[in-house]
Amino acid sequence: MQLFQEQMPMKSWFRFIGNNKRLLNFGFLFNFFSSFGQTFFISLFVPFWVKSLGITNTAFGSIYSIITIISAFLLSLSGSLIDKMSLKKYGLIVFSGLMLSVILLSQAYNITVLILGLLLIRWFGQGLMTHTSVTGIAKSFENNSGHALGFTALGNPAGQFVFPLLTIPLISLAGWRLSLIYMAFAASVFVIPALWAIRSFPRSVSCDSEKQPEIMSENGHYFRSMKFWIIALNAFIIPFITTAVFLYQYTIGQIRGWDSSWVAFSFAFYAVFNALALLLSGILTNKYSGVYLFPLYLIPAFTALIIMPFIESKWIFPLFYAFLGISGGMGSTIKTVVLVDIYGTKDLGRIRSYFSTFLVLSTALGPPVFGYFLDRQYPISNILIFAGICVLIIMLLSFRLWKYRTA
DSSP states (O other): OOOOOSSOOGGGHHHHHHHTHHHHHHHHHHHHHGGGGSHHHHTTTHHHHHHHHTOOHHHHHHHHHHHHHHHHHHHHHHGGGGGTSOHHHHHHHHHHHHHHHHHHHHTOOSHHHHHHHHHHIIIIIIIIIHHHHHHHHHHHOSSSHHHHHHHHTTHHHHHHHHHHHHHHHHHHHHOHHHHHHHHHHHHHHHHHHHHHHOOOOOSSOOOOTTTHHHHHHHTTOGGGOHHHHHHHHHHHHHHHHHHHHHHTHHHHHHHHTOOHHHHHHHHHHHHHHHHHHHHHHHHHHHHSOHHHHTTGGGHHHHHHHHHGGGOOSTTHHHHHHHHHHHHHHHHHHHHHHHHHHHHOSTTHHHHHHHHHHHHHHHHHHHHHHHHHHHHTTOOHHHHHHHHHHHHHHHHHHHGGGGGGOOO
């Protein structure tokens, strides 16, 4: 595997991709097909499950939240295994679990199979597919990890854009059960050759001499460290807010008097600016340290949450989503680079699995918390301002990590 200089001009992007295409292709595809376990994809099938199994939307929502929390716990147990086996073997196990979950959901003729399928698709899809991609790329690139993570993370917004466009027509043509089977087959056609082509990273990747003692001293004792909880809160807050906003975006639109087409148009700004921020984050994290950027990437999200309540124009919604997309895209890369900066790469699978658990929990807790306040007629403006204050507090706490910054 070829390593590059710390600084990389834009003209070197194509050479960088070409020289590392196998690993980058693997990372992109794992992020792309992690969409199967994401809420936006699952929501496309909820009406069919509710109708065919005779369950209520409220019951499904409760089941979904509980399943997401269980999957977060399973992720914390299974994520560290990536440190103990080859990337190719671990990736094959994770992808096989994802395919099993999709097939199970296609055969959901009763509530038991539905619950088992949802649990597996949240665990392997949202959790381990993304975890495998990010950890594998971070371990494989000692230098230019920001560029590599930024590029491969583009699989996430690509999935958000492509799958709704493809899935809805496919369901209308083939039905929801066959649609799931067809998509599982298509995923296998792309992912299995990509897995077969990669060369796995060594079991023990070299770390900076200053980081290695810290890993050894804190291995198994992360929860006692203040910096662990600062990083955990930072990793928690943006997914917590964005998942809730995504779920209730049409409710927000109704409150503001915007039709559904305008809401959908506005959401496209999130995907676009998320992708642009991912590319930018790769450049910035290789120029500056991840620790330096760690509090700063929250500024756009804070701006979005504070200005949204005070501007009535309908154009505030695409602007709101653009700012959220910038923080979401920047954070995808920066949070992983911070873990490498502080903990090194030797036990990255273990430590990142903990933070991935917080991320999954945030996506489970965000919607019911927002829904609680909306059901009790709290003004959406007050909810957003309170969320903005939470982001500000966590941003100020994150500045404390600057003392760990290296030159």
